[in-house]
Amino acid sequence: MPGPERVGEVYALYISPDLIGQGIGQTLLGEAHVQMKGQGFETSALWVLCDNQRARRFYERAGYQADGAAQDDVYDGITLTELRYQRVL
Numbered sequence: 001m002p003g004p005e006r007v008g009e010v011y012a013l014y015i016s017p018d019l020i021g022q023g024i025g026q027t028l029l030g031e032a033h034v035q036m037k038g039q040g041f042e043t044s045a046l047w048v049l050c051d052n053q054r055a056r057r058f059y060e061r062a063g064y065q066a067d068g069a070a071q072d073d074v075y076d077g078i079t080l081t082e083l084r085y086q087r088v089l
Contacts, residue, residue, distance in 0.1 A: 008041035029062055037089040044089055047071065047082040063087040
């Protein structure tokens with residue numbers, strides 16, 4: 001019987017707004033994928049704010065798909081919903 005799937009997580013990826021669109025995010029994410037795969041991870045997961053359409057499109061272009069999981073986090077008294085995205089490495 002095969003063991004449990006090994007899932008790595010992209011905890012945070014931020015690019016200075018004045019540098020968006022130059023491929024820096026794609027390069028960083030690609031390197032994260034290489035590193036995770038090299039460490040034996042089979043899948044990459046991340047959480048993205050539900051209302052952050054720009055980030056959601058970025059991750060979808062990189063092969064991520066929302067898997068239906070959601071969580072609420074409270075920041076400074078404001079509840080924000082995050083969606084989990086995953087992709088096979």
